[in-house]
Amino acid sequence: AQSVTQLDSHVSVSEGTPVLLRCNYSSSYSPSLFWYVQHPNKGLQLLLKYTSAATLVKGINGFEAEFKKSETSFHLTKPSAHMSDAAEYFCVVIRGGFQKLVFGTGTRLLVSP
Amino acid sequence: EPEVTQTPSHQVTQMGQEVILRCVPISNHLYFYWYRQILGQKVEFLVSFYNNEISEKSEIFDDQFSVERPDGSNFTLKIRSTKLEDSAMYFCASSEGSGDTFTDTQYFGPGTRLTVL
Numbered sequence: 182a183q184s185v186t187q188l189d190s191h192v193s194v195s196e197g198t199p200v201l202l203r204c205n206y207s208s209s210y211s212p213s214l215f216w217y218v219q220h221p222n223k224g225l226q227l228l229l230k231y232t233s234a235a236t237l238v239k240g241i242n243g244f245e246a247e248f249k250k251s252e253t254s255f256h257l258t259k260p261s262a263h264m265s266d267a268a269e270y271f272c273v274v275i276r277g278g279f280q281k282l283v284f285g286t287g288t289r290l291l292v293s294p
Numbered sequence: 295e296p297e298v299t300q301t302p303s304h305q306v307t308q309m310g311q312e313v314i315l316r317c318v319p320i321s322n323h324l325y326f327y328w329y330r331q332i333l334g335q336k337v338e339f340l341v342s343f344y345n346n347e348i349s350e351k352s353e354i355f356d357d358q359f360s361v362e363r364p365d366g367s368n369f370t371l372k373i374r375s376t377k378l379e380d381s382a383m384y385f386c387a388s389s390e391g392s393g394d395t396f397t398d399t400q401y402f403g404p405g406t407r408l409t410v411l
Contacts, residue, residue, distance in 0.1 A: 217402070224298065225337075225385065225402035271337065280325060280350050280389075282400060284337040 183208045183274045185255075187285035195293050200244075200259040202288045204272030207253065214255045215273040215282070216246055225271065231255060242266070267292045296320045298403035300386050306409045307376055315371045315406045317386030324391030325349070326369045327400060328361065330382040337385065343369065344391065376410045383407050 188203040206212055216228040229240025236248040242265075246257045255272060272285040299318045307313050319326050328340040341351040343361050358380075360372045369388075373380055384407075387400040 222404065224404040225387075227399055227401070230399065280327065280342040281339040281352065282329070282337075283339070284329075286336050 183210075183212060183276050183283050185214075185272045185274050185283065185285040187270075187272050187288050189288050190286065191289045191291065193291040193293065194262045196264055197261050200257070200262045200266065200290065202257040202270050202272075202290065204255045204257065204285060205253050206255055206272075206274050208274060208276065210276055213275045214246075214248065215275070216240065216244070216255075216257050217271045217273055219269045219271065219287075221268075228257070228270075262290075262292050264292050264294070266290060298386055298388055298401055300384075300403040300406050302406060303404065304407045304409070306411065309378060309410055310375050313373050313376055313408065315373075315384050315386075315408070317369045317371075317388075317403055318367050319369055319386070319388030320401055321367070322390065323388035323401075325389045325398070325400075326361075326363070327387040327389075328371045329385040329387065329402075330354075331385070331405075332379075332382040340371075373408075376408075378410050381408055381410045 184207045186205045214231040217225040218228050219225050228244050229238045231238045231248045239245045244259045269287045269289050271287050274283050301316045326343045329337050331337045339352050341355045342349045358374050362370050383405045385405045386403045389398045389400045
């Protein structure tokens, strides 16, 4: 079965400093991996997705993630945090041939001035 | 930019009552989904719907739940005889249905918060 583990429930950074949100996956098959973001009172918005093409994936708002098969990781990074990045971030996996997205528990990103 | 919409944003109901949560998927999308998130827990898949029938469902999606596309634009989730543990945020999503689930992106609505008293 597919699953993802988000290693931090909360991450706090200062504006202008790098962001690292960690995600490890477990999958018996080649997975497709996503990061979604949820701002307060908003829907889940897709940040980026990995679908077995390039291992370094660039997303919206300056975020990127690197698929590392040897480490079973798909960490989300951003070089410089902005106040508007404060939100809940979800690492998500899907198995090919199925429609069910499997979510991690989420990481709340707090950005201080 | 097209988006998935959901109504109402918040629904309060008494235990045992029936509720219908409504969603308007993105207009050219073919796959529709419901997920839920109980407070403090993970977002969980409930059901996917394609070509007017359920294509996949989780063990959570029992006889208490049903889905319907009553017209060309709405997609509904009905919960019969609500229980306290049905209190959650319910998210609707839709995708183009490219045929490749690896590349088919699910777009989510803002959610309906259901409170069962």
